[in-house]
Amino acid sequence: MWAPASSPILVAFGLLGLVLVWQAGLQLHHLWWRPRRLEKALRAQGLRGSSYRFLTGDLAEESRLRKEAWARPMPLRCHDIVSRIEPFLHDAVREHGKPCITWFGPTPEVNVTEPELAKVVMSNKFGHFEKVRFPELSKLVAQGLSYHEGEKWAKHRRIINPAFQVEKLKLMLPAFSACCEELISRWLGAIGSDGSYEVDCWPELKRLTGDVISRTAFGSSYLEGRKIFELQGEQFERAMKCIQKISIPGYMSLPTENNRKMHQINKEIESILRGIIGKRMQATKEGESTKDDLLGILLESNTKHTEENGQSSQGLTIKDIMEECKLFYFAGAETTSVLLTWTMLLLSMHPEWQDRAREEILGLFGKNKPEYDGLSRLKIVSILQDLIDNTISFSRVQVTMILYEVLRLYPPFVELSRKTYKEMEIGGVTYPAGVTINLPVLFIHHDPEIWGSDVHEFKPERFSEGISKASKDPGAFLPFGWGPRICIGQNFALLEAKMAMCLILQRLEFELAPSYTHAPHTMVTLHPMHGAQIKVRAI
Numbered sequence: 322m323w324a325p326a327s328s329p330i331l332v333a334f335g336l337l338g339l340v341l342v343w344q345a346g347l348q349l350h351h352l353w354w355r356p357r358r359l360e361k362a363l364r365a366q367g368l369r370g371s372s373y374r375f376l377t378g379d380l381a382e383e384s385r386l387r388k389e390a391w392a393r394p395m396p397l398r399c400h401d402i403v404s405r406i407e408p409f410l411h412d413a414v415r416e417h418g419k420p421c422i423t424w425f426g427p428t429p430e431v432n433v434t435e436p437e438l439a440k441v442v443m444s445n446k447f448g449h450f451e452k453v454r455f456p457e458l459s460k461l462v463a464q465g466l467s468y469h470e471g472e473k474w475a476k477h478r479r480i481i482n483p484a485f486q487v488e489k490l491k492l493m494l495p496a497f498s499a500c501c502e503e504l505i506s507r508w509l510g511a512i513g514s515d516g517s518y519e520v521d522c523w524p525e526l527k528r529l530t531g532d533v534i535s536r537t538a539f540g541s542s543y544l545e546g547r548k549i550f551e552l553q554g555e556q557f558e559r560a561m562k563c564i565q566k567i568s569i570p571g572y573m574s575l576p577t578e579n580n581r582k583m584h585q586i587n588k589e590i591e592s593i594l595r596g597i598i599g600k601r602m603q604a605t606k607e608g609e610s611t612k613d614d615l616l617g618i619l620l621e622s623n624t625k626h627t628e629e630n631g632q633s634s635q636g637l638t639i640k641d642i643m644e645e646c647k648l649f650y651f652a653g654a655e656t657t658s659v660l661l662t663w664t665m666l667l668l669s670m671h672p673e674w675q676d677r678a679r680e681e682i683l684g685l686f687g688k689n690k691p692e693y694d695g696l697s698r699l700k701i702v703s704i705l706q707d708l709i710d711n712t713i714s715f716s717r718v719q720v721t722m723i724l725y726e727v728l729r730l731y732p733p734f735v736e737l738s739r740k741t742y743k744e745m746e747i748g749g750v751t752y753p754a755g756v757t758i759n760l761p762v763l764f765i766h767h768d769p770e771i772w773g774s775d776v777h778e779f780k781p782e783r784f785s786e787g788i789s790k791a792s793k794d795p796g797a798f799l800p801f802g803w804g805p806r807i808c809i810g811q812n813f814a815l816l817e818a819k820m821a822m823c824l825i826l827q828r829l830e831f832e833l834a835p836s837y838t839h840a841p842h843t844m845v846t847l848h849p850m851h852g853a854q855i856k857v858r859a860i
């Protein structure tokens with residue numbers, strides 16, 4: 322008598338079975354047939370590389386090689402870091418030639434190491450490529466960072482562009498110098514009876530670059546901005562703890578303690594931002610808004626855009642503006658602190674360049690006291706403005722050359738990537754949809770065929786005639802990317818780095834501390850694995 326009652330159950334089981342078979346089919350397609358099909362299509366056109374290994378691709382081997390390489394420190398002053406940072410790719414390129422195929426799990430990656438081809442890939446606006454920018458990480462850390470594609474990205478970029486124009490950035494010089502002075506005073510105050518202070522400058526410089534964004538983005542709401550930076554730092558640490566697990570579908574929604582805390586932090590960040598933006602919009606209504614910080618300029622540009630187009634939909638929403646503000650910290654603070662950290666380390670390793678840069682700066686600014694009075698302060702700012710203008714036209718200023726050489730040897734992002742979303746041809750190869758094109762910036766920056774046999778040496782003078790003449794290929798210098806999605810903050814970063822180095826070199830000399838171990842590694846950005854310990858002395 323159980324048969325009629327059980328038939329709905331049987332139907333349910335049948336349906337469940339069908340769903341499971343369908344899901345298994347999808348997975349099999351995603352993890353086996355698709356990668357095999359893509360591999361066949363690429364190999365048929367003469368591309369070589371590693372063969373697909375079920376599920377993990379090259380990830381396990383890559384991680385094993387990296388672990389081995391990172392277990393050993395490098396000799397001091399050795400900048401030949403490619404085989405340490407990307408050991409798997411290094412071996413793959415040697416074995417299979419350029420460009421070669423590797424596997425990020427079930428996704429094939431074609432590593433394009435020729436600058437010309439890399440530029441073709443990056444020049445494409447959004448006709449053929451999706452941008453692959455740590456999507457999992459952004460899900461985790463920022464929960465809503467503006468990593469948009471297509472038209473939405475173009476609209477955001479149109480509106481935030483004015484905030485990064487050189488004319489506007491010049492207004493931010495006092496904020497830059499105030500933050501640098503705070504750092505230098507702290508270091509000077511910590512100098513002990515032996516006349517020196519040993520400091521791990523990386524966390525210090527991270528704080529500096531975070532402070533710079535807080536001041537330049539939020540002006541008088543600077544202290545609230547600082548709180549956002551601290552919260553984002555905690556968010557980032559938590560994200561890094563579970564980065565391996567986030568490929569599990571739905572993992573982010575699980576009520577783990579870490580997930581709950583991250584959600585709470587995100588809410589706190591958004592509530593502070595909403596407060597700052599709300600206050601500012603109110604002030605604008607009352608006619609008292611400031612237009613010399615990033616938020617002010619962004620709001621002004623947003624209003625203008627909305628009015629010009631006569632439709633409010635053309636502007637950004639408060640949520641969009643909040644995302645942009647979060648992105649400034651995420652994209653701007655870590656990267657610039659890494660640039661400054663390597664600059665401090667490289668000038669410690671190569672003191673002759675430290676002396677040359679200091680000589681130049683003292684020649685330009687003299688030995689001004691830390692508390693500049695009005696006049697000398699003006700002088701410093703105006704000379705710095707000349708420096709900036711020169712930077713834009715690639716001047717021969719030593720500090721500029723040094724910063725470029727640091728960015729060449731230790732680019733904060735060692736690779737950039739794009740993904741084809743439809744079939745397309747680059748450099749005579751037809752790529753099917755679903756292939757990642759990896760642009761290994763570090764490889765390009767360390768290629769002896771492009772930069773010469775002294776490629777691994779710290780030689781800022783190679784930039785003495787500007788970027789385009791520094792190598793055989795004028796497009797081989799890519800720390801900020803290229804094309805329409807080039808870093809929006811590159812002038813901001815160079816200006817800030819220049820200001821910081823000028824003020825530091827004026828007042829301090831520095832050398833490597835005995836505890837420093839030369840061990841570059843990557844955790845999103847390229848930075849020193851065991852800190853950046855230096856000894857500073859007052860001049």
Ligand code: HEM
Pocket residue numbers: 443478648649650652653654656657660732733734737738800801802803805806807808809810811813814
């Ligand atoms: C040394 C410092 C910096 C380096 C090396 C750097 C590098 C980069 C790179 C490589 C990209 C991606 C390009 C691509 O995928 O094609 C990028 C994008 C971006 N950067 Fe920077 N960056 C730095 C500083 C900054 C600063 C200070 C800010 C802002 C305050 C900033 C804001 C951005 C934004 C908003 C994007 C996204 C642009 C878009 O997709 O339209 N960056 N940066």
